[in-house]
């Protein structure tokens with residue numbers, strides 16, 4: 001996730017983030033990990049697609065960690081289908 005701290009000449013501060021954040025967690029990353037799981041895709045196929053358009057995204061390890069930590073029930077359902 002890209003986060004930029006902005007400060008104007010009057011010292012007003014603002015932060016811009018490249019994706020929505022909830023409880024300090026970037027939601028786009030969770031959506032990506034969940035979308036891969038729920039669509040039955042693999043990280044490799046999604047990575048090939050995003051690579052063609054040069055879209056930056058989370059690593060394979062980060063995807064797996066998010067799926068294990070935040071979507072454990074979905075993983076069990078996926079394995080049983």
Ligand SMILES: [Zn+2]
Pocket residue numbers: 008009010011012
């Ligand atoms: Zn200002």
